[in-house]
Amino acid sequence: MTTQKTITNSLRIAVAQLNPTVGDVVGNLAKAREAHADAARHGADLLLLTELFISGYPPEDLVLKPAFLKTCRKAIDQLAADTADGGPGIIIGFPRQDETGRYNSIAVLDAGEVVAVRDKVDLPNYGEFDEKRVFDQGAMPGPVNFRGVRLGIPICEDIWGELGVCETLAESGAEILLSPNGSPYYRDKIDIRHQIVIKQVIETGLPMLYANQLGGQDELVFDGASFAVNTDKLLAFQMSQFEEAVSISEWTREEGGWVCGKGLMSRLPEKEEADYRACMIGLRDYVNKNGFKNVVLGLSGGIDSAICAALAVDALGEERLRTVMLPYRYTSSDSFKDAEDCAKALGCRYDVVAIEEPVQGFLTALSDTFEGTESGVTEENLQSRTRGVILMALSNKFGSMVVTTGNKSEMSVGYATLYGDMNGGFNPIKDLYKMQVYALSRWRNTTVPPGALGPSGEVIPKNIIDKAPSAELRPNQTDQDSLPPYPVLDDILECLVEKEMSTEEIVARGHDEPTVHRIEHLLYIAEYKRRQSAPGVKITRKNFGRDRRYPITNRYRDRG
Numbered sequence: 001m002t003t004q005k006t007i008t009n010s011l012r013i014a015v016a017q018l019n020p021t022v023g024d025v026v027g028n029l030a031k032a033r034e035a036h037a038d039a040a041r042h043g044a045d046l047l048l049l050t051e052l053f054i055s056g057y058p059p060e061d062l063v064l065k066p067a068f069l070k071t072c073r074k075a076i077d078q079l080a081a082d083t084a085d086g087g088p089g090i091i092i093g094f095p096r097q098d099e100t101g102r103y104n105s106i107a108v109l110d111a112g113e114v115v116a117v118r119d120k121v122d123l124p125n126y127g128e129f130d131e132k133r134v135f136d137q138g139a140m141p142g143p144v145n146f147r148g149v150r151l152g153i154p155i156c157e158d159i160w161g162e163l164g165v166c167e168t169l170a171e172s173g174a175e176i177l178l179s180p181n182g183s184p185y186y187r188d189k190i191d192i193r194h195q196i197v198i199k200q201v202i203e204t205g206l207p208m209l210y211a212n213q214l215g216g217q218d219e220l221v222f223d224g225a226s227f228a229v230n231t232d233k234l235l236a237f238q239m240s241q242f243e244e245a246v247s248i249s250e251w252t253r254e255e256g257g258w259v260c261g262k263g264l265m266s267r268l269p270e271k272e273e274a275d276y277r278a279c280m281i282g283l284r285d286y287v288n289k290n291g292f293k294n295v296v297l298g299l300s301g302g303i304d305s306a307i308c309a310a311l312a313v314d315a316l317g318e319e320r321l322r323t324v325m326l327p328y329r330y331t332s333s334d335s336f337k338d339a340e341d342c343a344k345a346l347g348c349r350y351d352v353v354a355i356e357e358p359v360q361g362f363l364t365a366l367s368d369t370f371e372g373t374e375s376g377v378t379e380e381n382l383q384s385r386t387r388g389v390i391l392m393a394l395s396n397k398f399g400s401m402v403v404t405t406g407n408k409s410e411m412s413v414g415y416a417t418l419y420g421d422m423n424g425g426f427n428p429i430k431d432l433y434k435m436q437v438y439a440l441s442r443w444r445n446t447t448v449p450p451g452a453l454g455p456s457g458e459v460i461p462k463n464i465i466d467k468a469p470s471a472e473l474r475p476n477q478t479d480q481d482s483l484p485p486y487p488v489l490d491d492i493l494e495c496l497v498e499k500e501m502s503t504e505e506i507v508a509r510g511h512d513e514p515t516v517h518r519i520e521h522l523l524y525i526a527e528y529k530r531r532q533s534a535p536g537v538k539i540t541r542k543n544f545g546r547d548r549r550y551p552i553t554n555r556y557r558d559r560g
Contacts, residue, residue, distance in 0.1 A: 008148050011251040011258075013178070014039035014047045014088065017224035018244055019215030021289050022056030023068075029054065029075040032092060033082060038246045040087040046146065047090045047246075050180045050213040051120075051156050052104060054079075054094040057182035057213055058220075063095045063102055063134045072096070076107050076114065084112030089146060091153060093180050101136030106153055106180055108144050116144040118153050122161035128184060128220060128538065128546040129157075140165065143174035149258075150174050152206065156181045159200050159208070170204035176251065176258045177208040185223040185278045186541050187271060190241070197229050207231050207260055214244055216285030219535045219546055221278045225268065228260040240266040242277045243451065272443040275436065275539050276311075280452065282537035283428040284315035287401060296400040298387055298421070299323035299343060299350065301335030304405040304429060306342045306460045307441050311428045312403055313459075314452035318347040322400060325352045326387040328359060334463065341461045346454060355386045362386065384420030392423055401425040404534045409434040409486060411533060411544060412493045413519060414526030422533055430536025431543040433490040441465055484515055492519045498542045503558040520558060528552045 016035040020028040032049060039047040051057055054072050062068050072094045083089055089110035096105045096117070104120040119138025123131040140163075143150040152174030158165035159179050166177060177200065183193060197208050207230045213222040228237035228249055237249045237260055250261040269277065287295060295312055299305050305323075312321040325331075325339045343350035362382050363370075370378075395402045404424025406416045408431050416422050429437055441460045448456045483489055492511055495501040496519070503520055507513045530544045531552060542548050 009253045011046065011149060011176075012042070012044045013209060013249045013251060014042060014044035014246055015209065015211045015226045015239060015249060016047060016049050016246045017212055017214045017226045017239055018049070018053070018246075019222075019285070020050075020053055020056040020213070021215075022059055022217055023062060024056060025054060025068075025071050025075050028056060029079060032079055032090070035246050036079075036082060036088060036090060039248075042246075042248050044088045044248060047088045048178055048180065048209065048211045049090065049092040050211050051093040051106075051182040052095060053092050053180075053213070056217065057093070057222075058129075058131075058217070059095060059134075061134060066097065069095055069097045069102070076109070080107070080109040080114050081112055083109045086111070089115075091151075091178060091180065093155065093182075095135075102134065103138050104131060104135045104155060105138070106155060108146060108151075108153070110146065115146075118144065118155070120155040120158060121165050122157040122163045124157045124160070127542070131157075140168050142172045143169055149176065152177045154179050156183065159210075160196055166200045166204050166206075170206055174204075174206060177204065177206050179208060179210050181210060181212045182222060183212050184220040184538060185274075186538060187275060189223070190225050190268060193225075194227070194229070194235070197227075198233050201229050201231060201233060205231060205257075207236075207258055209237070209249060209260065214242070216282040216289070216537070218286070219282075219538050219543065221282045221285075221537055223274075223278065228263075230260055231257060235265075236260040237263040238265050238268070241268055241274065242281055269449075272440055273447065273449055275432070276440050276444060277449050277451070278539060279428040279432070279440075279537050280311050280315045280449065283311055283403070283426060286426045286535075287316060287320075290401075292399070292401040292425075294320040294322065294398075294400045295403050296322040296324065296391060296394050296398070297403040297405060297424075298326050298391055299339045300325070301332075301338035301342075301464065303434075303437055303441060303460070303464050304407050304410075306338075306464050307437055307444070308403050308405040308428055309342060309346055309348065310441075310444055310454060310459050313346045313348055313454040314449065315428075317453040321346070321348040322394070322398075323348055323350050324391065324394065325350070326355050326390060327352065328355050328383050330383075334467065338461050338464045338467075342459070342464065345457070345459045345461065353390055355383065355390065358386050358390075359383055381417045381420060384417035386420075388417075388420040388423035395425075403428065405429065406533070407432055407434050407437050408540075408544070409490055409493060411530055412497065412526065413483065413489070413522040414529050415483065416529060416533075418529055418532060422529065424534045427534045427536035430533070431539040433493065434486040435490050436539075438465060484519070488515070489519065492516055493523070496520060496523055497548065498540055517557070517559070524550070524554050524557070527554065 108116040152169030214224040225241040402424040
């Protein structure tokens with residue numbers, strides 16, 4: 001065994017914000033080894049990886065399988081052996097089990113061994129997190145002595161909660177706090193992380209290095225953006241957002257304690273860019289990690305399908321997207337032109353499959369049963385369901401995943417057809433309100449985000465953005481025939497969903513009282529549709545699914 005070298009006055013810590021895949025222990029181990037080799041090439045003393053990296057995060061009920069936990073532990077031991085050459089040590093997250101329970105843990109690897117293990121104390125059980133279902137609470141940790149430096153290693157929620165983990169580490173002699181995280185994206189989350197870390201720095205008097213996971217996992221997107229804050233409460237090191245990287249932070253021991261030298265300071269995107277890139281990476285990783293070769297979507301000439309097409313091309317490349325215009329007698333000439341122009345601008349495949357004949361076939365088959373009834377919503381929904389059947393047929397025939405395109409405004413009030421336009425495997429704009437869809441469309445027409453595979457210039461035709469939105473299920477139909485204007489609707493919905501405001505409070509903001517009550521009613525009765533909808537990227541603080549779990553059978557209405 002190689003004798004550990006002692007570092008007393010300086011420490012080079014490599015931070016790896018990488019994109020693991022849940023359950024791919026072999027692949028995640030390979031990523032960790034590649035990062036370790038990269039850290040060694042840069043002369044690092046220590047490599048810091050993220051929470052539950054070896055299993056992927058969040059592993060959810062996979063950790064209830066003893067065989068999975070054994071596989072994860074075997075990978076940790078294999079990785080530990082890699083440190084026998086005297087190169088960088090490693091801090092890595094993994095799920096573990098012993099005779100006392102199951103834990104969300106980190107292992108410290110050095111000199112060919114697992115030299116320390118620490119368990120997560122504060123298990124989050126809110127929003128998208130439900131770790132108390134599968135993990136046991138760890139004991140309050142002490143610092144780990146790594147080559148002469150006492151490291152405190154609070155795991156994710158241990159710095160967010162109120163159990164005093166960081167204070168305990170400081171009181172027991174920690175000199176630097178290194179925090180491995182699996183913190184998912186939502187709008188303005190980086191500012192919140194910075195505030196949380198600064199609070200702990202103030203309370204402990206210790207600097208902190210915060211490492212965050214990257215990549216899409218089902219509905220969650222992890223955005224990286226790892227950083228360090230010194231005891232002067234100033235940012236000293238900032239990694240990029242939405243990009244895999246291994247970067248070096250330089251630490252020196254000074255008279256007042258350890259200091260992170262001024263290092264990498266990556267540009268962080270503004271809100272439209274951040275939201276767009278989150279949707280893009282969420283779609284890309286869902287498609288790629290689940291083994292789909294390509295995707296297909298119905299391109300209607302409307303704003304929602306247009307932005308989904310742009311996201312698909314940016315995420316996957318034009319050759320992996322097939323768009324299909326599915327016209328009926330109410331499809332306008334503008335929609336025909338807009339859909340074709342959008343596909344041309346994006347460079348993707350564009351097909352036209354008319355639905356007049358199959359819709360009439362359904363109506364003929366149902367004519368005796370429907371005799372004596374008036375034509376209405378049922379017949380309109382047949383158009384949408386026919387489109388859904390055709391898209392699913394293309395999916396089955398060519399192995400393409402169907403991208404569904406409903407926005408959060410529509411999903412909130414049930415303005416979508418089950419087994420029709422809701423058909424699909426993944427929805428990249430599920431957590432974007434309609435006005436946010438417009439804002440991101442305008443932004444994308446002026447900017448190509450980093451990592452995007454799509455073209456520059458106007459990829460969403462201006463006419464799509466400017467015209468009144470319509471499902472085109474009957475003559476001269478617009479969304480505003482049955483819904484309030486979208487700026488009004490979106491504000492009411494944000495108050496109801498994200499802010500959980502009372503209807504009285506919402507009316508006090510200037511909204512019409514009957515309209516508020518109607519939207520609240522529509523929100524509740526559409527729950528059964530949302531339960532059957534495709535997963536989609538979390539963008540807001542409270543998305544439908546993991547964050548908001550309302551009962552389907554629900555007679556409550558807020559009438560003051």
